[in-house]
Amino acid sequence: MKPRHLIPLSWAFMLATFNVQSAAPAKPAPPPPPALDWHDVTQWGVEGRAWPEMERKRWFDRLPAAAEGKVTPAVWSLSRDSAGMMVRFKTDATAIWAHYVLRSERVAMTHMPATGVSGVDLYARDERGKWRWVNVTKPDKKEVRQAIQADLKPGLREYAAYLPLYNGVESLEIGVTKGAKFEGLPPRAAKPIVFYGTSITHGACASRPGMVHTAILGRRFDQPVVNIGFSGNGRMDAAVGELLCKIDAAAYVIDCSPNMGPADVRKKCPPLVKMLRAARPQTPIVLVEDRPFTNSWIRPDRQKFHAENHAALRESYEALKKEGVANLFYIPGDLLLGDDAEGATDGSHPSDLGFVRQSDVFEPVLRKALGR
Numbered sequence: 001m002k003p004r005h006l007i008p009l010s011w012a013f014m015l016a017t018f019n020v021q022s023a024a025p026a027k028p029a030p031p032p033p034p035a036l037d038w039h040d041v042t043q044w045g046v047e048g049r050a051w052p053e054m055e056r057k058r059w060f061d062r063l064p065a066a067a068e069g070k071v072t073p074a075v076w077s078l079s080r081d082s083a084g085m086m087v088r089f090k091t092d093a094t095a096i097w098a099h100y101v102l103r104s105e106r107v108a109m110t111h112m113p114a115t116g117v118s119g120v121d122l123y124a125r126d127e128r129g130k131w132r133w134v135n136v137t138k139p140d141k142k143e144v145r146q147a148i149q150a151d152l153k154p155g156l157r158e159y160a161a162y163l164p165l166y167n168g169v170e171s172l173e174i175g176v177t178k179g180a181k182f183e184g185l186p187p188r189a190a191k192p193i194v195f196y197g198t199s200i201t202h203g204a205c206a207s208r209p210g211m212v213h214t215a216i217l218g219r220r221f222d223q224p225v226v227n228i229g230f231s232g233n234g235r236m237d238a239a240v241g242e243l244l245c246k247i248d249a250a251a252y253v254i255d256c257s258p259n260m261g262p263a264d265v266r267k268k269c270p271p272l273v274k275m276l277r278a279a280r281p282q283t284p285i286v287l288v289e290d291r292p293f294t295n296s297w298i299r300p301d302r303q304k305f306h307a308e309n310h311a312a313l314r315e316s317y318e319a320l321k322k323e324g325v326a327n328l329f330y331i332p333g334d335l336l337l338g339d340d341a342e343g344a345t346d347g348s349h350p351s352d353l354g355f356v357r358q359s360d361v362f363e364p365v366l367r368k369a370l371g372r
Helices: 009-023 073-078 114-118 213-221 238-245 262-279 300-322 352-370
Strands: 036-040 086-091 096-102 121-125 131-136 143-149 157-162 169-177 182-185 193-197 225-229 251-255 285-288 328-331
Touching (some): 131 143, 251 352, 300 328
Parallel strands (some): 251 285, 285 328
Antiparallel strands (some): 036 169, 086 157, 121 131, 121 157
16 A cells, blocks of 8 residues: 555656756846837827828828728728838937837737738938848737847948838837937839739738738839728728829829729729829829639639639730820739749748749739839
């Protein structure tokens, strides 16, 4: 018979393990943040914030307050995300921080990381004047106060910070090493390339805000862009078209087909193009086909839908050309994500690879449209 006071061996091991774990030293506290000078970006402005002269409900909203009640409720809600906005500045600081408050506590999605949904993504010009990536914040709550990058190579240089794609911003400050030179750079006066589209234009599913094709193309052309992408709700709406007409754009890129069926494309595309052309007789207009799902090779239903949708947009384009609508351009969709089924996260929304491929297809057409 076992003595009652003896503890089973497995329990003794667990207790010993617990005692060892309990005795482990506590993790050292993180070092305190360095002394920083903070700069409120609203004091000099961000690019990608169209209609700056019109009142907004929140400073970082994409659409002006007057749009509420004219656009659909879904478009209005999505317009409160800061997709496409970018702030520029010069500094010789060796550390750059961001302090910002997000609109929503949902900092990530199941198929898109927090760095893309809610991150601030930093780029800098190198010695050749080319934009190159530096780092991105890693948000885990609504208020973010983080070093974007410390231990920077000394030197005065230009930076660009892209704002969150699928979250709104209540406030944003850039922090730099105390005493460092700092100059906020106001939005450039050049006409922007304006992209009106769906969740893909909105930014799904880039790993960080600088990897959306609108941002990539903005760097390649070294030109401002405006992102008017609405997840699930880019549908060539007349109310959005009226707002687009107010922007003196370098080009309009209409990329709404993924949210539309063939009948709606035929019904809504010609009126939208004619509205833009009446308001801006010389501005190039680029129509973009939808992208085939990357698994459509094994899904006949998707193949049929894409073929019919492409045909509807092509018919609209040809009819508009016959009617004499000038400066109209077209981007086929078949190769926007490549031809190897590797360019998307979920079949529909591009990965970073898909966004680079998409940019490669857009670029020559836009160069021609812009007369580059």
